[in-house]
Amino acid sequence: xxxxxxxxxxxxxxxxxxxxxxxxxxxxxxxxxxxxxxxxxxxxxxxxxxxxxxxxxxxxxxxxxxxxxxxxxxxxxxxxxxxxxxxxxxxxxxxxxxxxxxxxxxxxxxxxxxxxxxxxxxxxxxxxxxxxxxxxxxxxxxxxxxxxxxxxxxxxxxxxxxxxxxxxxxxxxxxxxxxxxxxxxxxxxxxxxxxxxxxxxxxxxxxxx
Amino acid sequence: xxxxxxxxxxxxxxxxxxxxxxxxxxxxxxxxxxxxxxxxxxxxxxxxxxxxxxxxxxxxxxxxxxxxxxxxxxxxxxxxxxxxxxxxxxxxxxxxxxxxxxxxxxxxxxxxxxxxxxxxxxxxxxxxxxxxxxxxxxxxxxxxxxxxxxxxxxxxxxxxxxxxxxxxxxxxxxxxxxxxxxxxxxxxxxxxxxxxxxxxxxxxxxxxxxxxxxxxxxxxxxxxxxxxxxxxxxxxxxxxxxxxxxxxxxxxxxxxxxxxxxxxxxxxxxxxxxxxxxxxxxxxxxxxxxxxxxxxxxxxxxxxxxxxxxxxxxxxxxxxxxxxxxxxxxxxxxxxxxxxxxxxxxxxxxxxxxxxxxxxxxxxxxxxxxxxxxxxxxxxxxxxxxxxxxxxxxxxxxxxxxxxxxxxxxxxxxxxxxxxxxxxxxxxxxxxxxxxxxxxxxxxxxxxxxxxxxxxxxx
Numbered sequence: 001x002x003x004x005x006x007x008x009x010x011x012x013x014x015x016x017x018x019x020x021x022x023x024x025x026x027x028x029x030x031x032x033x034x035x036x037x038x039x040x041x042x043x044x045x046x047x048x049x050x051x052x053x054x055x056x057x058x059x060x061x062x063x064x065x066x067x068x069x070x071x072x073x074x075x076x077x078x079x080x081x082x083x084x085x086x087x088x089x090x091x092x093x094x095x096x097x098x099x100x101x102x103x104x105x106x107x108x109x110x111x112x113x114x115x116x117x118x119x120x121x122x123x124x125x126x127x128x129x130x131x132x133x134x135x136x137x138x139x140x141x142x143x144x145x146x147x148x149x150x151x152x153x154x155x156x157x158x159x160x161x162x163x164x165x166x167x168x169x170x171x172x173x174x175x176x177x178x179x180x181x182x183x184x185x186x187x188x189x190x191x192x193x194x195x196x197x198x199x200x201x202x203x204x205x206x207x208x209x
Numbered sequence: 210x211x212x213x214x215x216x217x218x219x220x221x222x223x224x225x226x227x228x229x230x231x232x233x234x235x236x237x238x239x240x241x242x243x244x245x246x247x248x249x250x251x252x253x254x255x256x257x258x259x260x261x262x263x264x265x266x267x268x269x270x271x272x273x274x275x276x277x278x279x280x281x282x283x284x285x286x287x288x289x290x291x292x293x294x295x296x297x298x299x300x301x302x303x304x305x306x307x308x309x310x311x312x313x314x315x316x317x318x319x320x321x322x323x324x325x326x327x328x329x330x331x332x333x334x335x336x337x338x339x340x341x342x343x344x345x346x347x348x349x350x351x352x353x354x355x356x357x358x359x360x361x362x363x364x365x366x367x368x369x370x371x372x373x374x375x376x377x378x379x380x381x382x383x384x385x386x387x388x389x390x391x392x393x394x395x396x397x398x399x400x401x402x403x404x405x406x407x408x409x410x411x412x413x414x415x416x417x418x419x420x421x422x423x424x425x426x427x428x429x430x431x432x433x434x435x436x437x438x439x440x441x442x443x444x445x446x447x448x449x450x451x452x453x454x455x456x457x458x459x460x461x462x463x464x465x466x467x468x469x470x471x472x473x474x475x476x477x478x479x480x481x482x483x484x485x486x487x488x489x490x491x492x493x494x495x496x497x498x499x500x501x502x503x504x505x506x507x508x509x510x511x512x513x514x515x516x517x518x519x520x521x522x523x524x525x526x527x528x529x530x531x532x533x534x535x536x537x538x539x540x541x542x543x544x545x546x547x548x549x550x551x552x553x554x555x556x557x558x559x560x561x562x563x564x565x566x567x568x569x570x571x572x573x574x575x576x577x578x579x580x581x582x583x584x585x586x587x588x589x590x591x592x593x594x595x596x597x598x599x600x601x602x603x604x605x606x607x608x609x610x611x612x613x614x615x616x617x618x619x620x621x622x623x624x625x626x627x628x629x630x631x632x633x634x635x636x637x638x639x640x641x642x643x644x645x646x647x648x649x650x651x652x653x654x655x656x657x658x659x660x661x662x663x664x665x666x667x668x
Contacts, residue, residue: 106460
């Protein structure tokens with residue numbers, strides 16, 4: 001298995017459940033790492049790979065829901081909750097907070113594995129988005145302050161002439177900036193540049209045509 | 210030889226002093242008893258220096274333990290003064306240096322010693338008298354020195370040899386005492402060591418006992434939780450407690466079973482992994498069985514507190530507890546509680562539990578009733594001198610399955626665990642009573658239980 005192969009984290013205080021899940025998950029060819037508590041999971045070194053967190057609701061110390069809250073600020077893998085009793089309020093809270101699935105014990109392996117695969121797919125997409133955004137930010141950081149001023153006008157569809165008038169410079173200068181922006185952002189077309197700006201959350205200049 | 214009268218007087222004085230000194234010497238061992246060799250030598254040297262007005266007196270003790278010999282030296286007070294003054298220019302003579310001087314003759318017979326040596330403190334020649342300590346000088350030696358020309362006189366020799374003998378005896382005693390002390394210390398050490406070992410073993414045992422106690426307490430706690438859940442009979446709580454105890458091993462069994470199947474179906478099959486999973490299934494299955502066994506034992510074991518109870522009081526307390534529930538569901542409560550009911554012997558909480566469950570069941574049974582007033586009827590009476598009877602009647606749809614209704618996990622309620630009546634049954638059984646149900650004609654159900662009165666009770 002290469003380092004990019006997905007990994008499933010299991011956090012459950014019951015060693016019997018950990019052993020069983022570890023065996024079940026590795027039986028379908030997934031990497032698995034088990035932890036006895038939230039603290040153990042938090043302290044562990046995690047591989048840089050698409051992942052899923054199978055989390056027991058009733059953990060001693062930090063509970064599953066508390067761990068979910070703590071993790072929500074970070075780029076953590078999606079969570080599949082498992083629980084000894086089907087406590088409806090808890091399951092509602094878990095799902096509302098973004099959990100993929102809430103499975104009361106004992107659960108069917110197909111349900112669990114379906115949830116795990118869904119979580120891993122979701123994480124893979126989130127990771128791709130994160131890396132794409134990181135790449136766009138890197139390119140955006142190459143722009144000069146003046147080019148960053150010009151960018152909102154370009155993506156708003158302003159003509160060079162009008163932008164030049166608004167920013168107090170010549171049409172030709174704006175044309176040069178525009179060329180630099182397209183080159184640095186590696187945009188093949190204006191449409192692509194617009195999409196990039198959207199992803200970066202750059203507001204278009206007001207008064208667009 | 211002519212003897213002058215003055216000489217005689219002088220001689221008598223000298224002899225008197227000698228006798229006095231001898232008496233002092235004989236008194237020394239009493240002072241020494243229990244003392245260290247160094248103390249003994251100390252007092253001996255001081256005494257000799259004073260008695261014989263010596264310029265120096267030196268002692269070397271051989272240590273039979275093979276350690277370095279103990280050396281000690283005393284100089285006449287005036288010379289010691291000088292020695293201290295000299296320290297600035299020259300080094301003070303140390304016992305070892307004097308010892309160096311005497312070493313050549315150490316162990317030799319008295320006749321081999323030179324009669325005179327140079328006093329390292331003053332640089333003057335002095336006459337010396339060496340004496341062995343112990344029968345063969347095995348303890349050490351003592352050397353007295355004086356620059357007087359007539360040293361040693363006969364009386365001085367006498368005093369020195371008596372002093373050497375006394376010192377030998379004292380040192381021998383000290384040595385024996387030291388050995389005894391050593392043995393005693395060794396014994397103490399061994400006793401202390403053994404005591405420490407025993408203490409450690411004890412501490413370990415205590416830890417083990419504490420561990421076992423903790424384990425027992427944990428078990429008791431878990432049982433207490435379960436029995437509290439039973440007693441409180443909030444079905445949800447009891448269900449949660451059971452779920453917690455059983456679902457963990459059950460979840461593991463299911464997941465292991467599925468893992469086992471997947472390992473067997475793999476290409477090539479993971480036989481070893483499948484075997485491991487199957488082994489865990491057996492282990493966890495047994496554990497789940499153990500949990501069930503413990504829960505069942507709980508129903509039987511629930512200890513009964515035996516006190517005299519007025520069942521009317523029990524009913525009153527429960528009605529009070531349920532007042533909110535009956536008001537909310539608009540249930541009219543009617544009571545017919547017999548006067549002068551004989552007391553029963555039993556557990557207040559458990560019997561409250563039974564009444565609570567029966568009343569709650571009755572109230573819930575009337576939930577579907579909309580076309581007529583909800584009426585809950587409770588009666589207590591004493592149909593015979595030996596028995597007290599309690600009846601709870603509702604006007605709900607009645608009981609479809611009166612034979613199965615007391616079975617554990619049998620329920621007609623959507624959210625019920627089917628534990629309530631089973632628990633009531635086990636409590637009434639434990640009180641040597643009877644619990645039964647009857648469905649009324651058309652509508653309503655009646656649950657009744659009877660308990661033996663105090664005189665007949667033999668719990």
